[in-house]
Amino acid sequence: MTQSVVVQVGQCGNQIGCCFWDLALREHAAVNQKGIYDEALSSFFRNVDTRVVGDGGSISKGKICTLKARAVLIDMEEGVVNEILQGPLRDVFDSKQLITDISGSGNNWAVGHKVFGSLYQEKILEKLRKSAEHCDCLQCFFIIHSMGGGTGSGLGTFLLKMLEDEFPEVYRFVTSVYPSGEDDVITSPYNSILAMKELNEHADCVLPIDNQSLFDIISKIDLMVNSGKLGTTIKPKSLITSSAGAVKKRHQKPFDAMNNIVANLLLNLTSSARFEGSLNMDLNEISMNLVPFPQLHYLVSSLTPLYTLADVNIPTRRLDQMFSDAFSKDHQLIRADPKHSLYLACALMVRGNVQVSDLRRNIERLKPSLQFVSWNQEGWKTSLCSVPPVGHSHSLLALANNTCVKPTFMELRERFMRLYKKKAHLHHYLQIEGMEESCFMEALSSLSGLIEEYNQLDATKSMPVEDFPRLSVAM
Amino acid sequence: MGRRRRRGYAVGALPEAIAALSQTLPAGPSPEIFRRAKFDRPEAAPALWQLLFRVLSPPPAAGARASAALGAQVRLVKSALCSQGYPRRVLAQLPEDGSQGSRELLLALAWLLARGPLLEHLLAQTRVWLGDEIPLCQCEALANPGPPAPCQEADGPVDIRHLQWLMGKLRFRWRDLITSQQELCALLGKIHSYTRGCHSDRSLGHLSVAEIQLLRDPEGGQQLLQRLESENARLEATLQWRRRELVFWRWMDTVLGSCPLEASPATVLPRDPAPGPGELELVAWELQGLRGELQGAAEPRRAAWEAKVGAWGWGPEWSTAQRAIQEAVGRDLAALQRAWEQGGAPALPHRPCRLVKRDARAVEGPGLWAAELTGALRIRESRLEAVLGQLQARCRQELARLAGAEPGLIWILPSGR
């Protein structure tokens, strides 16, 4: 079995990461009742004998001793990381996995990327190498960061390039939280645009998340639960936004529920690679199936159901509803409407008691309402994992390579242009060594190029589907 | 000498010789038939046609088609004799109902006997086989299918895909054969090692399948014994024949003498274009191509050589070297020529051999070692592969010439793997 390393950068990245580790532990605890360190556990956790001095002796088989997350935690402020180290998850990490500074990046991509990048390059590399050494088959790095700030966006994307050089064969999956329109960070358009260029060039897959969408999803659930409409019928702890037993009970932070959704996304994304199923889907199959052209690697994701009804026997109707929801605008983790845009490819990752016939029935049912690019009319990739998420009987993660991400990028460009025309705050960037105006221009043209690619694909939408003339056999 | 000759002419010597001959031949006719044939009596003819048919048809066909209609037998005998160069044309004119020509057939039989070790050959072909064998030289069993089997399908044009189908079938059959043969070898290996030391004949050491069967199934063993005894009788008869055949040949002289001289040398023989359609043409084509290439290679070299010699003018020591080279090349080419005239390849046993499993270290005793034969076969295999490769390459050229020139078409040949 392969292993993955999570690299969480910046405040946002570390908060989401924290949720992720909490959920991952709970999930494995639910599946692995014997307390034996198994292959599934090994994909995210090391089993360590803490009595051994130094590195802690890794144990590959047998009883679970102490589990250590395969993670590298980076932040240029101490706050969040320190909080984690004092919380219930403290045993999962050790100090050797952390890199912190006290000065912060000041919401400046250039500080994160250029200043801290060169300052911490060696140190980060050392930690990454160490974590890679602990794996016998490292397959994937999951980078969690935000686009709008300084550290996550700047250092997070700096890291990408480093990983590419150092571990060219290991996949780089990036979970990027995009700023909302009413973001309180003024320079976020600059940061995002500059980060986008790096994502374009050095990521294998990007899962864009947007805070606003997460917030809308949570509001909706709250409304439903509190309105009593579903209140009594929802199974306790089945809300995927709830963080029961998680990081903090003391004062629920506003972002916790949102982070939980993202953490669940990562968990479901990797479940088929970790657990048994009748139709497995390894992580490397994601980019293989969903990325037809190297740059078009932005995958819009949606998770359903967001809660489970108390009744264990799922009627087919409920099951089918799960599939329908996954394609609705309201369930996307970014503000986008895949149904009314063009699909390049689509993956359905199902967990729990769902069989291939359910999958087929729903694909047949949904297909007519979706539009696929002419050369990929059957662009479906599916997986069936037999282990459902904790508290659920089944779940679905849909990943769409769809031109519906384009508006997010266009909006980003507009906001950037508004700022850039006025040259507002530009000097904060240009004073950093290695930053020049051309960096902005290059980033802009990279983003425009991407948008143009989506435009071209969208343009084929209205054209009739035509087959290319085949090779003509004479006899 | 004189006494022997007198004894040779003694009363009874001839009948004894004929009796021995008749007992040796497969389904040999009675001596009386021979006597009647001398006088060209028609009643002796059918038996002799049958005899010659058996003698001339290849072994697998002989058994299977012994019951073939007399007419078919007659035709086969005629064509086979003719292809072997039988000189008398009278034979060809004999009626196909097999009712006549007993003297002619007697002559033909004698002709066959005089040309080579026919009896021994026939005996070897039908010998009772006690040992285990693997076929090494399949020239008779496989490459030589014998007279054409009656056509199973209606005549008429076929699609070439049908030929491809048959060809594919053939390839599968060969693979089947090889698999079965391998299995048999494995089983024989087991049987031989399990019965090690059982054989009364020390040089064999272990029993053969036929011998174990004899023990397992006494009834069948009885039959084997009977056949062995009858073969022993035939062998004795053959030895007898060898001692007495001189008389027979004297007698045949008189038979030949009593024939009228051949009248019409112009009559057309139904003959056999044996080398197959165009076989000679194929060789000619091949040779011409070779000559052309040689010419193309040699002439510019000669010219260049003359130019060099003219320019440099070499000393007397060169002429000695030159002579030496000339002689060396002469020897070399003569050896090459001998190589094809004498067959070249190391001899392989043409007949089946009794398999004996023996410790590799025990070298003493008669017999061929499998490993040596393997080497010889490998050489033959690679030679045949080269020949086939050449033929295929030639077809490729020819087809490229014929079909490749067609405009508007792209030929995509199957790739290497």
Add this chain to the structure above:
Amino acid sequence: MSVVTVQLGQCGNQIGFEVFDALYTDSHCPQGLCSKRENEAYQASCKERFFSEEENGVPSARAILVDMEPKVTNQTLSKAAQSGRWKYGQHSCFCQKQGSGNNWAYGYSVHGPRHEESIMNLIQKEVEKCDSLSGFFIIMSMAGGTGSGLGAFVTQNLQDQYSNSLKMNHIIWPYETGEVIVQNYNSILTLSHLYRSSDALLVHENDAVHKICAKLMNIKQISFSDINQVLAHQLGSVFQPTYSVEGSCHYRRNPLGDLMENLVPHPEFKMLGIRNIPQMSENSLAYSTFTWAGLLKHLRQMLISNSKMEEGIDWQVRPPLSRLPTLGKASLNRELQFNTSIANLVILRGKDVHSADLGGFKDPALYTSWLKPINAFNVWKTQRAFSKYEKSAALVSNSQFLLKPLDTIVGKAWNMFASKAYIHQYTKFGLEEEDFLDSFTLLEQVVASYCNL
């Protein structure tokens, strides 16, 4: 003679298990409706073919399990061991940590060469356990990466190292939609490579088997295990022992060889499909009786109307009156109603099998103009009933049945190729556009050849 099975990838390993389980279960089924002695001979014949005896008496499948990630093989091994009736050999499994990621090129060009020696050694060990090796049965899907890419690589190696042994690839044809997005690329690469190195491609379409599960077996929520059981049943109905000659009690020694010699001698026609009748859930079986005439009538119509199962047969389809060969591709576009055969093999098992009349399959109109029924049709029989069916018939057919699916796959892959989509994923691992073109060329020819029967 024995057959060594190579199970590749998730699909190959899951199916392989069901196949051996079905073979074992059937051959140890007490009510074979025949004498004890005959049952023993049947069992022995099945065993020689597919199982080898181990010291502890539990037969061990003559199989190699190959996957590039450990989950499925682990599961398969333990399922077999848990059955307690048969198992896989102790050293019959080869797996790695990281799968091929649905990338044919990764399986073929990376995993293949990297693990060639280990896999071939494993196979050789299994081959050495056979007194006599008839050939290889290679189970793989063509949509994924390991089964398809590594499968093609291994088949090629088998062709090089065991050129005299037969190679039959059992290929799972993906659902037309919804399994793997790059399945059409993977499929054309697989098919074209196997066309060069394999002797026969026995194809099962997931879509068709899925329908059988729904319509004939009445399964509501169909799982892959259900599908694989139907596949295994069909394979068993072909490869379980049958008499070598009509009226003899000897079981056929080399079914793989006999089957291939009769069905796939032509290099351009290597695709085989299986149909069987009856197939139904155990509940319905109790209330059904069959006659040979009825079964064979259905089977014949299934053949000529190209239906995959006995339900929903189009009875309107009739053999054409004149069998003038049509030239040119035009005939593909017109509705291909009548399924022309190249060659067929019918296998009958059960009671009164000698009385079955197969005249319907000997009609020249069923076959291509260049083969007569005497060359194109064969029948194998045994009195021993198969599985739970008192009478059952299976048909292995080399016909136009796959023409449409093949044409579709080639067309879709070509569309994708013309847009250059996903090509970078393949070139990353050393496959070039030229290789794709080679594959397209070969398969376009196969399509045209099947079309022009």
Add this chain to the structure above:
Amino acid sequence: MLPAGCSRRLVAELRDALDACAERQRQLERSLRVSRRLLRTWEPAETPAAAEPTPEPETDEEAPPPAGTPSPQDLRELELLTQALEKAVRVRKGVSKAGERPGALSLKSAATSRATTASAPPRTSGQAGRQASETKPPRGVHQTTVPARGLPECRLPSVGDRTHMGRGASTTKPRPGLRDEQIPPLAAPRAPEAFTLKEKGSLLKLPMAYRKAASQNSRLWAQLSSPQTSDSKDAASMAKTQFLQKMKMASGWPGSGLAAAEVEAEAGLLRKACSLMRQRMEEVLSADPADRMQEYHSLLTLEGLQAIAEQCLHRLQELRAAMAGQQLGPCPEGRCCRASVPCGGRTDPTWSPQLLLYSSPKELQSLAVLGLRVAMLDQQIHLQKVLMADLLPLVGTREPPGPPWLALCRAVHSLLCEGGERFPTVLRDEPAD
């Protein structure tokens, strides 16, 4: 569609090849069945049905050939033969009486037994038949019946009564020959237990009668093969040569006439010559002469080869002329069998069986497979030539080049250039819309 003549020829060639393979396969399968049966358990008391579910018993598939013994009618004629012939028979009888050697049977007795076997199993006649039915034809090893005279190894642990009964039968009716030796004289495994060859194979012993006959057989073969140096042989061979000459003179055969078989043999030599020369030529052309000596050497070699090629072509012309001189009539059966000895195996002067020694089954397998492979190549080359001769001209003449012609070309390419295993594709240069 191929022309009818060509179709008939080629289909017949391929069918022949297939039949030959099938025949060989049948033989192999027979041997395999026998061998496998021997390796299975030797059951003690098998009822025939249980032992052999086969309606095609492995044992009696090779019926004794009808060769070598005269028919009853011949016998009658024999009686009526001349006095001299009768005397010859007397001499032979005398020999067999005197020696009592098994195998040296009189012509008459051999003929009798032959005549009876033809109609029914040998034991049906008279006493022998009764005896056989009393003792029950033994199957399996334990059913020992008659311990033969002079076979001490047969008197080993017995099955009790049955053996005694058998012995009684044999003593009451002692018969010369082999009938009473049909017991497999197994030393130890007499008890009615099943056993396998693997366990007890090394205890098997061959019956005396067989051993005698077999050793006589090999002695006779050795005699047959031993070169005779007596002058009677010289005289005989001289007589034969003279006979052949006289025969030739008496016929109207044209002087330098060559038999078709000879022409083919010569053609084969020329073909071999050609391939050897080509090989040599390629060696020369591929080598890079290091000095002028070598350069001269290769020049002379090439020229020498050229001269030999000329000679060969000349010889070929002669052969052609010889063939053309003899008007070719239609072949009597439409098609002719090919002359033998394609393997180049020269006629061996010895006739006694040779031994082929091997040390491991692997070694034997590779030898056998190679043997088959060589035979297969031989056949392939023959088929290749036959196909070339018929198909290449068709490709050359077909007009106009439409789809049927293309289909032909493709198939011919597959058959002739790829051994029928692979196939080319022909694409139109411009995709049709």
